[in-house]
Amino acid sequence: MADFPHTVAELGEGELLSRIFPRLGGPRMLLGPGDDAAVVAAPDGRSVLSIDTLVQDQDFRLQWPGGYRTTGYDVGWKCAAQNLSDINAMGAVATSLAVSLTLPGETPVSWIEGLADGLSAALRALGAENCTVAGGDLGRGNQLVVTAAVTGDLQEQNPVLRSGALPGDVLAVCGGLGQAAAGLALLESSLPYAELGSRERSLTAAQSRPCPPLAAGPAAAAAGAHAMMDISDGLVRDAGRLGKASGVRIDLDPEALRAEAEPLAGPAATLGADPMSWVLGGGEDHGLLAAFAPGQKLPRGFRRVGTARAPGDGVRVVTVAGAEPAFVGWDHFGG
Amino acid sequence: MADFPHTVAELGEGELLSRIFPRLGGPRMLLGPGDDAAVVAAPDGRSVLSIDTLVQDQDFRLQWPGGYRTTGYDVGWKCAAQNLSDINAMGAVATSLAVSLTLPGETPVSWIEGLADGLSAALRALGAENCTVAGGDLGRGNQLVVTAAVTGDLQEQNPVLRSGALPGDVLAVCGGLGQAAAGLALLESSLPYAELGSRERSLTAAQSRPCPPLAAGPAAAAAGAHAMMDISDGLVRDAGRLGKASGVRIDLDPEALRAEAEPLAGPAATLGADPMSWVLGGGEDHGLLAAFAPGQKLPRGFRRVGTARAPGDGVRVVTVAGAEPAFVGWDHFGG
CATH class of the missing domain: 3.90.650.10 (PurM-like C-terminal domain)
Known part of the structure; x- marks a missing residue:
């Protein structure tokens, strides 16, 4: 292992998670990341559920023709935004995100830290103040794939179909x-x-x-x-x-x-x-x-x-x- | 478009979904697939949430050295099983799955139909009779990535940490x-x-x-x-x-x-x-x-x-x- 790991392949899974969790913050959940599953409040006895994925070279390019480089922050933000939008479209408010990251080994650690920052920033900036990252999954693959599942609360209203x-x-x-x-x-x-x-x-x-x-x-x-x-x-x-x-x-x-x-x-x-x-x-x-x-x-x-x-x-x-x-x-x- | 589409690239997204949905079945949900999000019952006011991913060539090979070919049915089954297991480990029972599929264009349609069958069969065979596929997401990528998020019900018990x-x-x-x-x-x-x-x-x-x-x-x-x-x-x-x-x-x-x-x-x-x-x-x-x-x-x-x-x-x-x-x-x- 290098003295200063720059890619996810140089870190263990536990170490990579320890770089991600402190960046997430947000309101307290009934049970947050670190166990086999999270526990999210569902105060009105129903939970709204959706899932959405961003794939490198399909939903974003790491490098665009005019020179713009997509940051981890961008992808974290967009991942949160598109999932929150599905809950919004039902007339509900988001309560939690679970995020699965599939990463090439050469992905810079800083890019993943940026992704965690972008997720967290989007939740705050978009007004999803009741929503926290509840947990996730990490694995390797040959392109970046970022999937989030999101839960929401209908606040005693009927969902709008x-x-x-x-x-x-x-x-x-x-x-x-x-x-x-x-x-x-x-x-x-x-x-x-x-x-x-x-x-x-x-x-x-x-x-x-x-x-x-x-x-x-x-x-x-x-x-x-x-x-x-x-x-x-x-x-x-x-x-x-x-x-x-x-x-x-x-x-x-x-x-x-x-x-x-x-x-x-x-x-x-x-x-x-x-x-x-x-x-x-x-x-x-x-x-x-x-x-x-x-x-x-x-x-x-x-x-x-x-x-x-x-x-x-x-x-x-x-x-x-x-x-x-x-x-x-x-x-x-x-x- | 070919007269008889054999790959997902030859089908539109809507057509591919129409091949998947009828295979899923399961108990009725408050609101099932087809809207921006599903609505799942959370009778005790809490919802357990987890997410897990299978990646081609990391978690399975399409073709193994001894000749075994991984079927879509296998991957659908395993996807359900590993997600249900996370809910089981909390002492809860699973209530819904949301599944995101990232597919190369050349993936055979029959392989994806098999995946839907495998998901559905695992839910029945493993005794997750209260769990249904609530919805999902489809997109393209250069390798197969299958992510599911799962919700569960604690049935008034405390989660086991x-x-x-x-x-x-x-x-x-x-x-x-x-x-x-x-x-x-x-x-x-x-x-x-x-x-x-x-x-x-x-x-x-x-x-x-x-x-x-x-x-x-x-x-x-x-x-x-x-x-x-x-x-x-x-x-x-x-x-x-x-x-x-x-x-x-x-x-x-x-x-x-x-x-x-x-x-x-x-x-x-x-x-x-x-x-x-x-x-x-x-x-x-x-x-x-x-x-x-x-x-x-x-x-x-x-x-x-x-x-x-x-x-x-x-x-x-x-x-x-x-x-x-x-x-x-x-x-x-x-x-």
Whole structure:
């Protein structure tokens, strides 16, 4: 073993865990990391559960064409954010994360310490103050794979499902729309990261360290949202899932979409891209899409983007002013 | 797209999920797969949570030297078994699994269907009849990585921790000890799998499809076990963790160890191995190690293997008749 281990292969599992645990902090759990399993409070007798994975070279690149290097902090943050978003989308608040890390032996120890810091920072910064890292698992592999499972508490409310939208409902979004995709396009371009302006950098940050609007999920549930989900694979694809689950057609409003695209016009022009492709097809913003009764005052942060209609011919689940959308979204297997 | 898709790359994500969900079955949950998160009952107001990962070429080989091919069914079974074991080790019963699959594009669809079948079969066969697959995540990667998170219900009992063993306690094991390691050695050897006898095949099955004794965890908790954990990285390494957490030395009984090694003598002789290396150092049996008050009648299936002692010099946490053990166990990073 080296005197000063720089890679995870130079540390034992116990030593690596001892570098991670002190960085996690957070509120006390009934039983935290260090035993075979953790014990998390489930005060209303139900526990919400989801799982999500980030894979190197699929969900992030360690080194992007323009020079940006993804930090462990970025990946820890994004891992927390995308999992918290799934709990948010049910109208619940997150109570714990369990994290499994699959690491190549040459992974720098400092990168993993950064990952623990990023997890912890995201929980605080995003307002998940009741959520702690409850435990995890460590193992080797030939690429970085970071999986977290997250539990949540419904606080005596009913979960908001994808299947409750009714014809006539207002469809609204909360949080970013197309920003993470714009950031991805910037990172994937050959534009030198070091020369990007602050506006462009805020878009790459939306990709690397997304900020799901965590207060908005429980607020929408309390306001009586009929249906809700998080937007992780693009507005059209995710609205299609909500529409299919609810048995409605989602008709998006071109005017509202133009208002969403407008702030992205500058970077889109730089890259020769259509900002509408990011608004309609861009994933990973982890905002919310929700359906509210017509006339219902929208909770803070929600913007109307369309209307639920009777299914019609049933072929097209998502339309823009009645016509086929110009862009679809992301499918992990591209089928 | 091919007319008859044979690999996951030829299917879309939705189509792949539609192949998986119908195979899962199990008891009804409050809210099952298909939304952003599942909702699991937590009747006593607490939820036990753990996470565990299997990585191709680390935790299993798709093709072993003697010719055995690991099936999706094997990996699904093992994924369920090792996660259920963590819940068992707390004295709880499993209530749900959330499964994340990272798949190379060329993975055969039939392999993934087998994985879903194996998950489901393990839940039934191991007696986890209250546990269902609650949801999951799918993504691409360059090797197979299968992660599951598991929740459990303590049924109004206190969780049994690693830290409760007292000097004088009897240390006992339940379930296999060294069998999975013997199976691993057989699979790693050049002995043709097709020519192995039924006894050897039962050892390779202990490696590929372990059977944690799921009734024994809650029974040990009900019997007042002072401390408990599952044996996943070998008796010496795991007893060391229990001893360290409890502040005791664990002295193993050579006679009891010999009784555990004796049934492994035949395959060990075939391979030129020492069966004691499997008993002391072999992981992945997912049996239980527990500490009971002296004089306590051991619950069904538990065998005495040693005694907890006052810590002594504090250097050696695990001894065999007071001396250093000849074999240690498994560390994922080998530090």
